[in-house]
Amino acid sequence: MANAIHKALELGVTYFDTAPGYGNEISEKVFGMVLEGVDLGLIFLAAKSSIGDRDFVLRSVEQSSRNLRRDWIDLLQIHGDGISMGQEHEITSKGGCLKP
Secondary structure (H helix, E strand, C coil): CHHHHHHHHHCCCCEEECCCCCCCCHHHHHHHHHHCCCCHHHCEEEEEECCCEHHHHHHHHHHHHHHHCCCCCCEEEECCCCCCHHHHHHHHCCCECCCC
16 A cells, blocks of 8 residues: 555645545554655645544544644545435534534
């Protein structure tokens, strides 16, 4: 995987997407190792969290940031298997992951 990321960088790829569920956090850790020292302005890094309350999502982002060896994630995607249209309330309501 590290070789593929290096090759992608050589070819000018700037968008990378990972999630803690890809290999039980291994994907994030490999991205963190390979991209450490790369000018963060040159890449756009997307990560994911499963749906949950605000504290759950914040813990997920903090762990992903540690794995990725970054102070921020450019795009956080909330996703998971079987999220229904009715669950948007869990994301946007008071106490949901997008609101304090």
